[in-house]
Amino acid sequence: MNQPQPGPALPGPAFALRLDPAGRVKAADPAALGLLGDCLGAPPPLPCPTPGTSLDWTGAGGVWRLWTEAEADGSLVLRGLDVADLAEAAATGEVRQRQFADIIDGATEGVAVAAAGRLVYVNPYMERLTGYDAATLRSKPFVEFLHPDDRRTVLGIHLRRLAGGQAPQGHAFRIVTADGGLRHVNAASAWMEWEGRPATVSFLADISELKAAEQALAEHVRGQEDVIAARTASLRETNDRLAAEAARHERTAQKLKTARTKLARALRAKSVFLANVSHEIRTPLNVILGMADLALRPDSGGQADLTRCLEMIREAGTSLRGILGDLLDLSRVESGRLELDAAPFSPRQVLEATLAAHRHVAQRQGLALTGETAADVPEHVIGDAGRLAQVLGNLVGNALKFTSVGGVSLRLTLARPGRRAPDGRVSLRFAVRDTGIGIPEDKQKTIFESFSQADETIGRRYGGTGLGLAICRRLAALMGGRLRLASCVGQGSEFVLTARFPLAEGPAQPASAARTKLPALDILLAEDADLAAEMIQAFLVPKGHNVIRVVNGEEALAALVLRRFDVVLMDIQMPVMDGLTATRRIRSGEVAGIPRDIPILALTAYGAVRDRERILGSGASGYLAKPVNFDQLLDALAASQSPAPDSPPQAEAGPAATTADAPERRDVMPAAKPRSGRSRTKAGSAPASSRSKADARTNNAAEPAFDAGRDEALANLGGDEALYDRLIAVFLRDTPGDRARLAAALDASDAAGTALLAHSLKGNAGVVGATTAVARARELEHAARAGETARFAACRQALDEALDAALTGFAAKGHQPAAP
Secondary structure, three states, rough: OOOOOOOOOOOOEEEEEOOOOOOOOEEEEEHHHHHHOOOOOOOOOOOOOOOOOOOEEEOEEEEEEEEEOOOOOOEEEEEOOOOOOHHHHHHHHHHHHHHHHHHHOOOOOOOEEEHHHEEEEEEEHHHHHHHHOOOHHHOEEHHHHEOOHHHHHHHHHHHHOOOHOOOOOEEEEEEEEEEEEEEEEEEEEEEEOOOOOEEEEEEEOOOHHHHEEEHHHHHHHHHHHHHHHHHHHHHHHHHHHHHHHHHHEEEEEHHHHHHHHHHHHHHHHHHHHHHHHHHHHHHHHHHHHHHHHHHHHHOOOOOOOOOHHHHHHHHHHHHHHHHHHHHHHHHHHHHHOOOOOOOOEEEHHHHHHHHHHHHHHHHHHOOOOEEEEOOOOOOOOEEEEHHHHHHHHHHOOOOOOOOOOEEEEEEEEEOOOOOOOOOOEEEEEEEEEEEEOOHHHHOOOHHOOOOOOOOOOHHHHHHHHHOOHHHHHHHHHOOOOOEEEEEEEOOOOEEEEEEEEEOOOOOOOOOOOOOOOOOOEEEEEEEOOOHHHHHHHHHHHOOOOOEEEEEOOHHHHHHHHOOOEEEEEEEEOOOOOOOHHHHHHHHHHHOOOOOOOOOEEEEEOOOOOOHHHHHHHHHOOEEEEEEOOOOHHHHHHHHOOOOOOOOOOOOOOOOOOOOOOOOEEEEOOOOOOOOOOOOOOOOOOHHHHOOOHHHHHHHOOOOOOOOHHHHHHHHHHOOOOOHHHHHHHHHHHHHHHHHHHHHHHHHHOOOHHHHHHHHHHHHHHHHHHHOOOOOOOHHHHHHHHOOOOHHHHHHHHHHHHHHHHHHHHHHHHOOOOOOO
C-alpha cells in the first residue's frame, strides 16, 4: 500500500497517515509507525480534524499540530508536526519583545522612526518631550512639530538619508512643544527598513539645559559692555584731565607739550578701541566658547561633530583675529607709527594672488571673479606688496560680500597712461567693480570713517567692524595715492585705488626662489628656550640635518672653534652672551679658528625696520621672525648655501669688520610677500614708559582665547599636529620651573634676570600659540629692560593669570606634561 507522499518541508519532526473514506488507516509513513505503532486497518489513534482546520494534540511524547488534506480519490492524509520547540521559541520571542519594548519605553532619550516625512513610531519619552501623545505625533508630517527655521534643514537630511545619500549622523534642531515652548535636541539618526519601506530611526537627546547655559553665558558677555563703558568713561575723564594739564604746561615747556600730545593721542586711540571692540567680538567669541563647550562636554556621548566644532572655532578665531588686526592697523596709522616696506614686487602677481585668495568665495556664491592687467603696466616696482594686497583683499572681499548676483572684477592700469612722473615714480590704478547692492550717495563719505558703515542694518546683515575702508584709505595715502568710490544703489559700486611706486631695476625675488633640495647640513643652533629649540630640532633632524644645540653666545663661539658647521641659527636674546654680540665677534675675526664668512641666520621676536637694520648691521646673513615658520626656515637655509653674488651689499659688522669679509645679507622676513587679509606690522611698539597699570587692566577687558594663536603656530610647524602636541607637552613640563625662576628674579628685583626669563617664556608661549601669555610676557620684558620695577607687580599678576589659563586650557584639552 502506498505510503503518504511527503508534504512541504516543515520546521521540525512530522508524520503522515493515509485514511480511506471509512476513516481507517490504510497507509503510514515510517515516522507514524514509529510514534503510533501498527495501526493499519484501524481508526487512527489520535483526533482527526476536518480539512482546512488544525488542532494541537498532546501525545506520543510531544505536542503535535494536526491537520488533514483531501486527496483526489476521496481519501484523507492526516499530518502531524511536533510544535513543542516552536511554542517555546514563540514564548521566548514574546519575552524578548516585551524586554525590548521595556528598554525603548524606559529610555531617557526620544526614539522615533520616520518614513516619507511622517513619524511611524515614537517611544513614551517622545510624548513627554513634546507634550503630544503618540497618535498626534503620527498624524501629520513631523516637520510641523519643528521650529520653522529648522524644518527645511531637518527634512532635507531625512530625505537624503532615505535615498541612501550622504547625511550627517548627528544634527541639532528645535522642537515646538504642545504648550508652545521650545526644546533643543541633538539627534543621532540612521537608515532602517520599516514594514518593507525605507525609514530613519533617530535617538533624540534633550540639550535644552545646555542651550540655556550657553544663552546665560552670552548674556554674561553682553553684560560686560557696561563694565567696558564705565572704564571707557574713566579713561575719557583721564584723557581730558591730561589734555588740560598738557595745555597749561605748553606755555612753559615745548618738550613737555610734545610728550603730552603723544600721550593724548594714545589715550584717544585707546578710548575708541574700548568703546567699539566689545560689540564686534561677541559673535566669534560666543562661537568659540559654545563650540568648545559642546566638544568638551562629557555627556555628549561622542555625538558632537568634533571636526565641525573645530572648524567653527577656527573660523571664529580667524574673524576675531581679523577684527583685532584692523584695530591695531588703524591705531598705528593714526598715530603715525606704521612703516611701509620698500622691496621689489610685481603688481600683476599681487593682483593674481588677491583673486586666487578669494576665488573659492566667489565660486561658493556663484559669482564671476575676473581680473585684468593692462599691457603697459610695469612688471616690477618697489613698495610694500603686503599692504597693497591688504587693501585689494579688503576691497575684493567687500565686493563679494555685498554682491549676490553677477560678479566682481579687478582691473590694473596706469593711472596716467603714457605719462611718467618727474621723480621716476609710476602711478598705478586698481579698479574693483561689482554688481552688488550699491551705496546711497549720502552714505558714500561716512563709510570711510572709522567704525562706520552705510547704515546700521549693514552690520547686522553682513557683519564687520567698519574699519576696513578707513584703514584702506589711510594706506592709500601712505602709498602716495587715493581711494575713491562711485556707486549707484541697485547697480553696484566701483572702488578705485591709486598708488605711486618707484620703478624696480630688476625683477622681484620670490620668497621661495631659493627653495632647493638641501643636502644634509651641520647646523649650530644657539637657542636658550627649550621649547623653541625642540621645535626646530624636531623639524630639521628628520630631514637628515645634524643639529647641535648650545644655549648662549659663549657656547656658540666655543662650538664653532671645535668643529666646522655649514650654518648657524643664532637667537638674539640669550643669557651670558647675546646673539648680536656673538655675531659681531665672529665677523670681526677676533675668535681664532672660526670662519668669518660662515652663514648666520638670526632668530628674533622683533620685526620693526629699526630692529632689522640692527640685526643685519651686526653681520647676520639674514633673520627669521619667531615663532619660526618652517617654509621660511628652509628658504633661508637654502639661500645661506647658495653662492654669494660678486658684489654683496655692505653691512656693519663691528669696528674690525670690513665689507669684503661680511657675507651676503639676506632678509628672509616675508616683507614683500602679499598678506592674506592681515599682515605682520613692521611698526615698533609704544615705549614701555608710556604704559601704565590702567593699560594692563584695559588690555584684559576683552582677552582672546588662551591658544588664540594655535592656527599660526600650526602653520609655522607645517601643519604637523603631532609635533605641535609634543611641543605643548614640553611647554607644560618646563613652564612651572621657568615661572619659579622668574618669581625668584622678581623677588630679588633682578631686572636683567627678569627680562631674560620673561623673554624665554614669551618665546615658549609663542611656539604653542598661547597669544595672551606672549603679550603679558612681552609687557614684563619691556618693563624690566626699561628698569620700571614699579610695574613688576601688575605685569607679574597679568602674566601669572595668562599662564594659568594656558596651562589649565591645554590640560583640559587632554594634553599631559612631557617626561623629564
